[in-house]
Amino acid sequence: MNQRSNSVEIRDLQDIVTPFGVRLAGIYKRSFAYVTLKDRLPVILTKIIDTFSRDKENIIEKYGENAIEEVKKMIGFISKLKNEIATNKTLKPMRLVSNNSNNDAEEWNKYLIKRTEIEGETPLWFNTVWLYCECYMYRILAQELVLMNYIKTYDPFKQSKQNAFTNSLTSIEILCSYVIDVIYSKRNLSIMETKEEFMKFIKFDLWGNQCDLSLSAGADVGHATHPIQILKLLDEDILVNNSEFIWNLLRKPDKNNINIIDIILDNAGYELFTDFCLAAFFIAIKFADKIRFYPKLYPWYISDATINDIHWTIEYMKNASNECLRKFANLIEDYLNNNIWTIEIEPYWTGPYDLLGMKEHDPKLHAKLSEAKLVIFKGDLNYRKLVDDINWEYTTTFKKALRGFEPTPILAIRTVKSDVCVGLLPGVAEKIFKEDEYWMWSGKYGLIQITTAGSCQCPINETC
Numbered sequence: 001m002n003q004r005s006n007s008v009e010i011r012d013l014q015d016i017v018t019p020f021g022v023r024l025a026g027i028y029k030r031s032f033a034y035v036t037l038k039d040r041l042p043v044i045l046t047k048i049i050d051t052f053s054r055d056k057e058n059i060i061e062k063y064g065e066n067a068i069e070e071v072k073k074m075i076g077f078i079s080k081l082k083n084e085i086a087t088n089k090t091l092k093p094m095r096l097v098s099n100n101s102n103n104d105a106e107e108w109n110k111y112l113i114k115r116t117e118i119e120g121e122t123p124l125w126f127n128t129v130w131l132y133c134e135c136y137m138y139r140i141l142a143q144e145l146v147l148m149n150y151i152k153t154y155d156p157f158k159q160s161k162q163n164a165f166t167n168s169l170t171s172i173e174i175l176c177s178y179v180i181d182v183i184y185s186k187r188n189l190s191i192m193e194t195k196e197e198f199m200k201f202i203k204f205d206l207w208g209n210q211c212d213l214s215l216s217a218g219a220d221v222g223h224a225t226h227p228i229q230i231l232k233l234l235d236e237d238i239l240v241n242n243s244e245f246i247w248n249l250l251r252k253p254d255k256n257n258i259n260i261i262d263i264i265l266d267n268a269g270y271e272l273f274t275d276f277c278l279a280a281f282f283i284a285i286k287f288a289d290k291i292r293f294y295p296k297l298y299p300w301y302i303s304d305a306t307i308n309d310i311h312w313t314i315e316y317m318k319n320a321s322n323e324c325l326r327k328f329a330n331l332i333e334d335y336l337n338n339n340i341w342t343i344e345i346e347p348y349w350t351g352p353y354d355l356l357g358m359k360e361h362d363p364k365l366h367a368k369l370s371e372a373k374l375v376i377f378k379g380d381l382n383y384r385k386l387v388d389d390i391n392w393e394y395t396t397t398f399k400k401a402l403r404g405f406e407p408t409p410i411l412a413i414r415t416v417k418s419d420v421c422v423g424l425l426p427g428v429a430e431k432i433f434k435e436d437e438y439w440m441w442s443g444k445y446g447l448i449q450i451t452t453a454g455s456c457q458c459p460i461n462e463t464c
């Protein structure tokens with residue numbers, strides 16, 4: 001059944017329906033998927049074109065005169081992509097890298113064929129699964145860049161990510177002096193004081209996720225509030241807080257094995273700084289012997305951290321005027337030099353599959369995550385991949401929504417920025433909808449959700 005509306009031909013496809021529920025897609029015009037495809041992605045693509053145009057001189061300076069032709073090609077490609085999305089055209093296969101490098105474009109093209117079989121026609125931007133096509137947009141952009149000769153390493157989001165850090169400097173300096181004080185605390189913290197700090201560091205990390213350039217559609221972001229004073233005020237916006245379960249899981253380190261915590265990163269900028277704080281705290285209180293950070297392989301969703309963003313952040317801190325930042329940077333470098341912290345490059349996070357597919361499509365990574373005591377997935381996009389972007393009943397347990405993906409206990413630390421949310425007490429979502437129809441798109445509310453909490457659905461403001 002075809003409905004013509006807003007010049008986008010919407011076809012009702014049944015493949016979006018899964019045995020568990022309906023997956024988010026642009027055909028649902030009241031969904032964030034529709035708003036994103038119709039309004040937000042075109043704005044983001046326009047901003048990328050503007051970046052290339054504005055950055056032309058710097059690009060020529062860095063990559064040479066010949067780079068200008070490639071800038072023009074990229075602008076042409078992005079303009080065409082923008083039009084294809086706006087007019088609901090089919091997704092096009094990616095161009096392949098000539099030497100069979102470990103570039104996963106072929107994997108993406110195979111998946112496009114699989115989706116074509118499932119949907120009975122080549123996927124259309126508004127009709128196919130939102131999770132798939134939104135990731136597709138960032139991946140096909142990265143592929144076009146990778147195929148260039150001169151500007152293949154150019155990151156169109158670099159400046160925005162660096163601004164997201166420098167715009168947050170006041171909050172970062174406040175938080176940094178707090179962290180240094182706790183980590184080098186002259187006071188020997190009692191077990192209860194340590195637990196109290198533990199709960200705080202998890203919350204610092206949660207609210208760091210509100211700083212998100214994709215949500216702002218590329219408009220500059222920064223963390224402007226006092227990170228410590230604001231914490232208590234925000235407690236009522238935490239819809240699930242399983243911190244008690246996380247504390248119980250981590251406070252008994254395994255004496256016979258190395259205690260690893262994996263952090264699947266989200267955004268660079270202020271959020272990455274709060275990840276550093278949480279990770280340093282875990283080491284300081286001996287909840288972990290090793291932290292493995294997983295950045296994205298390509299520039300992703302504007303904000304998402306690449307390895308270059310990690311190195312830039314540490315370098316910035318090392319040269320900062322603020323003594324605490326310098327001290328923290330030295331501690332971080334020490335962790336990295338001694339392999340207490342490692343940076344793990346894994347293509348899976350920018351691949352076509354959701355997390356349930358990992359065991360089949362990347363068994364090595366699945367086995368690697370199984371080594372960890374805990375895997376922390378940061379942010380909304382990772383949450384969507386964990387629950388497969390299915391419009392679950394809000395009271396579905398987190399464990400059930402993972403449908404069997406659990407190489408080890410999984411912790412999601414996420415502010416709610418899309419139409420999927422599980423593990424809530426009955427009535428919570430409905431109550432908030434009455435106050436704010438768009439609460440799921442704002443990033444105002446947060447979840448600290450672990451699979452070891454089983455079916456526990458913690459009331460707001462309390463930890464289970």
Ligand SMILES: O=P(O)(O)OC[C@@]1(O)O[C@H](CO)[C@@H](O)[C@@H]1O
Nearest residue numbers: 212214215379380381382417418
């Ligand atoms: O993963 P993050 O950075 O927390 O959020 C990513 C995001 O901003 O992009 C998508 C919409 O464009 C949504 O998943 C979410 O709103």
Ligand SMILES: [Mn+2]
Nearest residue numbers: 266267301304
């Ligand atoms: Mn992100």
